[in-house]
Amino acid sequence: xxxxRPRGTNDILPSxxxxxxxxxQQIHDICALYGFRQISTPAFEHTELFHRGVGEGTDIVQKExxxxxDRGGRSLTLRAEGTAPTARAYLENGLHAAAQPTKLYxxxxxxxxxxxxxxRYRQHHQFGVEVFGAADPAxxxxxxxxxxDFLGRFGLDGLTVRLNSVGCPTCRESYRARLVEHFLPCVExxxxxxxxRIERNPLRLLDCKEEGCRRLKERAPHMLxxxxxPCREHFVRLRGHLDALGIRYExxxxxxxxxxxxxxxxxxxxxxxxxxxxxxxxxxxxxxxxETLGGEPTPGVGFGMGLExxxxxxxxxxxxxxGPRRLDVFLAAVGQEALAxxxxxxxELRRRGVAADTExxxxxxxxxxxxxxxxxxxxxxxxxxxxxATGRCVVRDMGTGTQExxxxxxxxxxxxxxxxxxxx
RNA sequence: GUGGGCGUAGCUCAGGUGGUUAGAGCGUCAGGUUGUGGCCCUGAAGGUCGCGGGUUCAAGUCCCGUCGCUCACCCCA
Numbered sequence: 001x002x003x004x005r006p007r008g009t010n011d012i013l014p015s016x017x018x019x020x021x022x023x024x025q026q027i028h029d030i031c032a033l034y035g036f037r038q039i040s041t042p043a044f045e046h047t048e049l050f051h052r053g054v055g056e057g058t059d060i061v062q063k064e065x066x067x068x069x070d071r072g073g074r075s076l077t078l079r080a081e082g083t084a085p086t087a088r089a090y091l092e093n094g095l096h097a098a099a100q101p102t103k104l105y106x107x108x109x110x111x112x113x114x115x116x117x118x119x120r121y122r123q124h125h126q127f128g129v130e131v132f133g134a135a136d137p138a139x140x141x142x143x144x145x146x147x148x149d150f151l152g153r154f155g156l157d158g159l160t161v162r163l164n165s166v167g168c169p170t171c172r173e174s175y176r177a178r179l180v181e182h183f184l185p186c187v188e189x190x191x192x193x194x195x196x197r198i199e200r201n202p203l204r205l206l207d208c209k210e211e212g213c214r215r216l217k218e219r220a221p222h223m224l225x226x227x228x229x230p231c232r233e234h235f236v237r238l239r240g241h242l243d244a245l246g247i248r249y250e251x252x253x254x255x256x257x258x259x260x261x262x263x264x265x266x267x268x269x270x271x272x273x274x275x276x277x278x279x280x281x282x283x284x285x286x287x288x289x290x291e292t293l294g295g296e297p298t299p300g301v302g303f304g305m306g307l308e309x310x311x312x313x314x315x316x317x318x319x320x321x322x323g324p325r326r327l328d329v330f331l332a333a334v335g336q337e338a339l340a341x342x343x344x345x346x347x348e349l350r351r352r353g354v355a356a357d358t359e360x361x362x363x364x365x366x367x368x369x370x371x372x373x374x375x376x377x378x379x380x381x382x383x384x385x386x387x388x389a390t391g392r393c394v395v396r397d398m399g400t401g402t403q404e405x406x407x408x409x410x411x412x413x414x415x416x417x418x419x420x421x422x423x424x
Numbered sequence: 425g426u427g428g429g430c431g432u433a434g435c436u437c438a439g440g441u442g443g444u445u446a447g448a449g450c451g452u453c454a455g456g457u458u459g460u461g462g463c464c465c466u467g468a469a470g471g472u473c474g475c476g477g478g479u480u481c482a483a484g485u486c487c488c489g490u491c492g493c494u495c496a497c498c499c500c501a
Contacts, residue, residue, distance in 0.1 A: 004493090063425090064500085074494085115497090117494075120499090120500070121501095127501095244432085259500095276496075278501070279500070282501060303501095304501055307501085308501080310501090368460085368461090369459095375459040380461080400463095413429090
């Protein structure tokens with residue numbers, strides 16, 4: 001028997017699933033409020049999509065994808081992030097032909113081959129939003145505001161918004177040159193990783209945490225100082241909107257994000273209680289992505305939020321999830337005849353919207369009471385030979401211990417009324 | 425890919441320097457109470473001590489290897 005799950009994956013057990021239900025309910029709710037509609041994409045895509053969309057040189061593509069060949073010889077890759085597949089679906093299904101912008105959200109598993117640790121898994125879940133077809137910084141702000149509004153619903157405080165701009169391909173090129181100019185004279189002081197980064201992707205030098213590199217990047221030129229006119233204006237207006245909404249943020253010159261498609265706005269939302277995995281949410285603008293995938297030039301902006309990390313954050317914060325729905329009534333069935341009657345009663349109770357269950361394993365009444373207690377049942381109705389004969393049964397209120405004598409015919413209606421259920 | 429910690433019952437964990445039949449709490453099942461939950465009492469079931477090899481008269485315990493889990497680094501949600 002195989003008794004272990006693959007590394008870095010998790011079972012979501014009944015004792016946990018109410019948390020997920022609660023969170024996803026809140027997601028659907030807030031997205032409707034902001035005018036976003038849900039999209040679901042396949043668990044795997046053509047490998048090419050991630051290579052082109054996310055970027056050949058990124059860590060995700062270079063070492064973190066789950067890539068396999070199907071029986072037809074096609075190279076496929078499990079969804080490694082949410083934006084490229086959403087962009088692909090947007091293009092493929094002609095959503096650009098409808099009224100713009102297109103505002104989408106998703107809740108999907110993400111797969112990345114990494115060494116697991118607290119807050120990082122090989123399969124995790126992300127809630128993400130994407131807006132296609134609107135370049136105005138007001139949309140960037142809407143996306144950030146949605147994320148904060150959502151997190152605020154759980155009473156979270158201590159969150160930090162970090163903000164930066166990575167410019168457009170044009171101004172980034174000149175910035176790249178300035179960076180190389182800054183780091184090149186002191187290559188020997190850089191860590192081995194960064195020495196190779198200087199040629200491949202100098203921007204990534206900025207988020208290296210090695211001591212030596214850290215000190216060098218303190219004096220490195222800031223991207224913001226290299227922005228071209230339009231990019232600078234975008235950032236200024238973005239900050240204006242954030243200020244108008246009273247959203248507090250820190251400009252962090254070292255945020256560059258690990259995916260190639262970002263342009264202009266990049267941001268992260270940090271919860272410091274999570275150690276190295278403190279980014280609960282990360283996102284930004286990606287005005288070149290759709291074009292990269294073969295579409296007409298189309299601006300886009302969005303974020304991804306790790307739900308496992310969100311749950312860790314909430315637990316760290318002492319958030320109390322609403323409990324699962326409890327049983328309204330447990331039918332204690334004593335004997336086969338009684339069980340037969342209870343099967344019918346159950347159907348009627350449930351038709352009336354009453355959460356009901358009964359005893360299927362033939363235990364004695366005492367055990368059934370104990371069982372009902374642990375299920376959290378509000379009432380227990382005792383149905384045995386005596387009740388079948390008289391047509392009346394005992395209904396016990398498990399909270400107060402008081403009991404009433406109710407006709408079997410009226411049981412369902414009685415429980416429905418006592419529990420205030422609307423019926424179907 | 426690199427480093428630390430840990431693998432004993434369904435769960436949480438005890439098991440100095442090797443020594444008979446491997447324990448506890450919780451949970452499960454049964455009974456005390458043959459028709460009444462929470463508290464209490466009794467009993468039972470449940471173990472390849474992660475796996476493989478080695479040392480030894482003797483290994484859960486010591487050694488080597490291996491697998492798994494976990495935490496951290498890198499990077500990310």
